[in-house]
Amino acid sequence: MRKLLLIIIGLCFVAAPAVAFHDGGVAHCNGCHTMHNSQNGILVDPANPNGNQFLLNKADPSSVCIACHDHLDRTYPVGGDPLSPPAQREGGNFIFLDEDNLNDGHGGATNPIPGDAAGHNLVAAEYGLTADATLTAAPGGTFPAGIMGCSSCHDPHGSTDFRFLYGVGRGPDGFSFTNPAPVADGVSIFAGVSGSYHTAYKSGMSAWCGNCHGDFHNNNTKLIHPSGSTLGGGVATNYNLYNGSDDLSGGAQATAYLMEVPFEDPANTNFSTAGPSASSQVSCITCHRAHATSAPDAGRWDFSVSHLAEDGQESGSYAIPNPYTGFQRSLCNKCHVKDRFSEQIDATP
Ligand code: HEC
Ligand code: HEC
Ligand code: HEC
Ligand code: HEC
Ligand code: HEC
Ligand code: HEC
Numbered sequence: 001m002r003k004l005l006l007i008i009i010g011l012c013f014v015a016a017p018a019v020a021f022h023d024g025g026v027a028h029c030n031g032c033h034t035m036h037n038s039q040n041g042i043l044v045d046p047a048n049p050n051g052n053q054f055l056l057n058k059a060d061p062s063s064v065c066i067a068c069h070d071h072l073d074r075t076y077p078v079g080g081d082p083l084s085p086p087a088q089r090e091g092g093n094f095i096f097l098d099e100d101n102l103n104d105g106h107g108g109a110t111n112p113i114p115g116d117a118a119g120h121n122l123v124a125a126e127y128g129l130t131a132d133a134t135l136t137a138a139p140g141g142t143f144p145a146g147i148m149g150c151s152s153c154h155d156p157h158g159s160t161d162f163r164f165l166y167g168v169g170r171g172p173d174g175f176s177f178t179n180p181a182p183v184a185d186g187v188s189i190f191a192g193v194s195g196s197y198h199t200a201y202k203s204g205m206s207a208w209c210g211n212c213h214g215d216f217h218n219n220n221t222k223l224i225h226p227s228g229s230t231l232g233g234g235v236a237t238n239y240n241l242y243n244g245s246d247d248l249s250g251g252a253q254a255t256a257y258l259m260e261v262p263f264e265d266p267a268n269t270n271f272s273t274a275g276p277s278a279s280s281q282v283s284c285i286t287c288h289r290a291h292a293t294s295a296p297d298a299g300r301w302d303f304s305v306s307h308l309a310e311d312g313q314e315s316g317s318y319a320i321p322n323p324y325t326g327f328q329r330s331l332c333n334k335c336h337v338k339d340r341f342s343e344q345i346d347a348t349p
Contacts, residue, residue, distance in 0.1 A: 021068070022158045022164065023158075024158065024160065025157075025158040025159070025160070026157040026158045027158065030057070032056060032057060032064045032156065033054070033055045033056060033057060034051070034055060034056075034057040035055060036051075037049070037050075037051040037052075037057075044057050045057055045058055045059070047059065047126055058126050059124075059125040059126045060123055060124060060125055060126075060149065061149050061150060061151040061156060062122040062123060062124035062127075062129070062149035062150045062151070063124045063125060063126040063127060064156075065149075065150040065151070065154075065156075066122075066124055066126075066127050066150075067126075069150075070086055071086065071089065071091070071093050071094045071095070071291060072093075072094050072095050072127060073085065073086035073093070073095055080095050080098065081095075082095045082096050082098045082099050082115070082294065082317065082318055083317075083318050085294070085318060087192040088192060088193055089189070089193065089291070090186070090187075090193055090198060090199045090289070090290075091289060091290045091291040092119060092289030092290065092291040092292050092293045092298060093291065093292060093293075094119070094122060094129075094291055094292050095292075096115060096118035096119065096292045096293060096294045096317075096318065097115045097116060097118050097119070097121060097122070097129060097292055098115055099114070099115035099118060099294065099315075099317045099318075100112065100114065100115065101113060101114070101314075101315040101316060101317060102114070102115065102117055102118060102294065102295060102296050102315055102317050103296070103304070103314060103315050104295075104302050104304055104305050104310055104311055104312060104313060104314045104315050104317070105304035105305070105314065106314075107314070108304075108314030108315050109314045109315065109316075112315070113296050113315075114133065116132045116133050116134065117132075117134065117296045117297065118292040118293060118294065118295070118296070118298065119289065119290075119291055119292025119293060119297075119298035120148055120152075120153075120290070120291060120292060120298070121145065121148050122148060122149050122150065123146070123147065123148060123149050124149065131145045131146045131147075131148060132145045132148070138212040138213050138214075139213060139216070140210075140213040140214035140215065140216040141210075141211075141212045141213050141214040143175065143212040147172075147173055151172055152172045152173070152212075153165055153166065153172070153290070154166070155170065159181075161180075161181035162181055162182055162183065162184045162185070162186060163184075163186055165181040165182065165208065166181065166211075167179075167180045167181035168180050171211070177208075177211040178211060179204070179207040179208055179210055179211050180204060180207070180208070181204070181208060182201070182202075182203065182204040182205040182207075182208045183202040183203045183204050183266075184199055184200055184201050184202050184205070185199065185200040185202070185269070185270055186199055187199060187270050193259065194259070195257060195258070195259050195273060196271055196272075196273050197270060197271060198257075198259045198262070198270060199262075199270070200268040200269050200270050200272065201262050201263070201264045201265075201268055201283065201285060202264060202265065202266045202268060203264050203266060203281070204228075204264075205228075205264060205283045205284055205285050206227040206228030206281075206283045206284050207228055209284045216284075217229075217284070225282075226282055227282060227283055227284050227286075228264075228281055228282075228283060228284075229281060229282060230278065230279050230280070230281055231263065231276055231278060231279075231280050231281065231282055231335070232278055233278040235282075235335045235336075236275070236276045236277055236278050236280060238334070238335055238336065238337050239256060239261075239263070239275050239276050239334055239335050240252065240253040240256040240275040240276070241256075242256075242333065242334050242335075242337060243256075243324070244324030244325065244326045244328055245324070245326050245327060245328050245329045245333065245339045245342065245344065246324075246325070246326030246327065246344055247324075247326065248337055248339070248340060251275070253274060253275045254273065254274055254275075255273050255274075255275075256273075256274065256275025256276075257272060257273045257274055257275055258323055258331075258334060259323075260300050260301060260323045260331055261286060261287075261300065261331050261334045261335070262283075262285060262286060263276045263280045263281060263282060263283065263286055264280065264281040264283045264285075265277070265279070265280040265281070282335070286300075287299065287300055287303075288300065293320065294311075294312075294317050294318040294319070294320055295311070295320060300320075300331070301320055301330065301331045302320065303330070305330070306329055306330065306347070307327060307328065307329055307345065307347035308320070308322040308328045308329070308330075308331075309322065309327065309328070309346070309347040309348045310347050313349055326344065327344050327345055327346050327347065329342060
């Protein structure tokens with residue numbers, strides 16, 4: 001009896017999460033749609049009195065999502081501050097699309113790289129966001145930049161896949177993805193992430209990004225950095241021992257996980273702190289975030305600075321925090337330890 005009661009209580013928890021909207025599938029339609037653009041005699045979307053495409057309650061798909069999701073953390077149409085971004089998310093925050101300069105390389109102050117290079121752009125008219133001004137399609141593939149938005153990657157009608165990402169035979173705007181949604185377990189979207197509370201990346205992310213970016217991961221046929229391939233014993237050992245530019249071999253496998261440089265492994269859990277084994281994989285999300293960051297190319301760290309302390313100096317943009325304590329160089333070193341023979345230099349201004 002007691003056992004039965006416990007099972008019933010357990011089921012209640014599964015059936016009724018604390019704050020839910022999508023409920024693991026398609027949410028109530030009028031969370032996003034309006035049939036007449038009218039309720040209580042008032043326009044549902046006053047900005048568009050004649051209503052919207054797809055009978056949406058905002059101008060376009062991304063404006064619908066942003067109305068609830070605070071990755072932008074700013075009010076209509078502008079007003080947020082990329083220098084005080086919302087709490088770090090695994091996907092990264094779209095507020096950095098508002099930066100006026102991301103260039104922290106030498107001479108970066110006078111050669112601005114605008115915020116649309118911070119990551120994936122969103123066409124969200126009600127939030128003043130437009131398509132990428134430089135790229136017209138996904139590098140490596142053909143997906144057009146002009147229609148990029150939340151529902152290019154997430155199925156607005158939900159699914160059982162990780163984060164409702166599109167998978168094989170489904171896709172946005174008539175596109176049909178050829179590779180499945182990645183296998184991963186997400187953490188609560190209401191809590192901040194940390195080294196012991198993070199997405200558990202398991203497999204398939206590189207192939208999934210490849211739905212739009214083609215064979216950016218295929219180092220069998222191209223001389224490009226491996227993605228979706230195993231680390232091998234040497235690189236895994238580097239990762240596990242590396243504990244920062246000032247401590248190249250003081251790390252240990254049990255605590256080596258660095259959420260700024262994640263890898264894929266079926267053994268990863270939301271709470272795991274363990275570093276990789278030889279069969280773990282380097283993946284697109286090892287170096288990039290899926291949404292946007294305060295560095296060009298949605299870099300998890302700025303690829304154009306030698307010392308992380310230089311981040312934000314030339315550009316005046318938000319400095320991505322240094323995960324280590326010392327005078328840290330590029331996080332490529334987590335796997336390659338090319339800072340082995342480097343001098344310890346304080347690059348803080
Ligand atoms: C989380 C927001 C959201 C919810 C909830 C939602 N929709 Fe949609 N729906 C969209 C968006 C955004 C589009 C535009 C197409 C796109 O972006 O893929 C759309 C498009 C559509 C379309 C036209 C295109 C297509 O995919 O067939 C239909 C029909 C539709 N929705 C029906 C529904 C119904 C019925 C429900 C409730 C059971 C519902 N939607 C719930 C966001 C939502
Ligand atoms: C009415 C408010 C609302 C709207 C509109 C909305 N969301 Fe959500 N979304 C939520 C809430 C609340 C959660 C967390 C609970 C849940 O998953 O239902 C969430 C969770 C999510 C998650 C994480 C799901 C998981 O469990 O891993 C994704 C991805 C997401 N939303 C995408 C979208 C996209 C894409 C759109 C636009 C098509 C959208 N949302 C529109 C409120 C909203
Ligand atoms: C639905 C198609 C689609 C998917 C899936 C997709 N991308 Fe993209 N990506 C694009 C398009 C289109 C652009 C160019 C326009 C833009 O930046 O918005 C782009 C641009 C980029 C850029 C360059 C950003 C810039 O402005 O310089 C990076 C980096 C990137 N993608 C990485 C990824 C990674 C990593 C994944 C997987 C987590 C991924 N993409 C998944 C379509 C996609
Ligand atoms: C290029 C594809 C792409 C686009 C565009 C995109 N997402 Fe995501 N999103 C992802 C991926 C992949 C993840 C998983 C990130 C991870 O765990 O590393 C994710 C994660 C999320 C999460 C979980 C919390 C987090 O940040 O990790 C939410 C909520 C979400 N997305 C909502 C949105 C909304 C809202 C938009 C538009 C404003 C959007 N996404 C646009 C691919 C995309
Ligand atoms: C080892 C780190 C690393 C991995 C893994 C990685 N990238 Fe990149 N990516 C970079 C760097 C660094 C750049 C800057 C340009 C360059 O170095 O070629 C970049 C640039 C990009 C760009 C912008 C290209 C342009 O023309 O503007 C896209 C798109 C991109 N990456 C997508 C991906 C996808 C998709 C994957 C997985 C299949 C991936 N990356 C895996 C480090 C990485
Ligand atoms: C998660 C671990 C990981 C990270 C982080 C990483 N790499 Fe790699 N890298 C690998 C693996 C695995 C290989 C292939 C095996 C090898 O060459 O040891 C590789 C190979 C290389 C190669 C040699 C390619 C060849 O064909 O010989 C270069 C150069 C390289 N990486 C540069 C970088 C740069 C630059 C960065 C940062 C932007 C970076 N890597 C980040 C894992 C990583």
